Amino acid sequence: GAVVSQHPSRVICKSGTSVKIECRSLDFQATTMFWYRQFPKQSLMLMATSNEGSKATYEQGVEKDKFLINHASLTLSTLTVTSAHPEDSSFYICSASLTGNYGYTFGSGTRLTVV
């Protein structure tokens, strides 16, 4: 079945530094990838939608200059949290889909802690 690999699973960084999270579709080409953020004991909130080769579409309230999304190939999307602050600490999950496949496959998530 479709597999999405997300790395790293956990990362701790200092305030002011940047962190990159990778999301790879291992056995299919993902035309669209989604990035979600999940606060403790809460639901998933969509941050942005990215299509290969084009700029990401950010949800209202999400700072595109802070959360940089790159979808350079059909198998890889990256989320870079720039100048991270403690309030950026959260669980980030990516999801990938193939048009017409009626399915979304999720990565295993990345726990980001900013100290």
Add this chain to the structure above:
Amino acid sequence: AQSVTQPDIHITVSEGASLELRCNYSYGATPYLFWYVQSPGQGLQLLLKYFSGDTLVQGIKGFEAEFKRSQSSFNLRKPSVHWSDAAEYFCAVGEGFGNEKLTFGTGTRLTIIP
């Protein structure tokens, strides 16, 4: 805009008992509905999905869900729960075809007691 309501924040069930998790959606057209399960610190695993056809959908791990258009509901059921079913369950609605965003409910945390 589409929305999903999961009215139960937390449910506790005895092992071996039956389970029903409620989900109500709001969407103007025919919805694409999903149930996902999330273990602590993990990503989401798809349990089942509904797009069209038979309104009773069978999923993995013995779960099923029934789409009821008249009630705008897509409740998840399992006849006999196992301790390993303890997790967070999310209902989601999408616009379809796999390249549209999903809107998630707030989730229901399931606790299993011996």
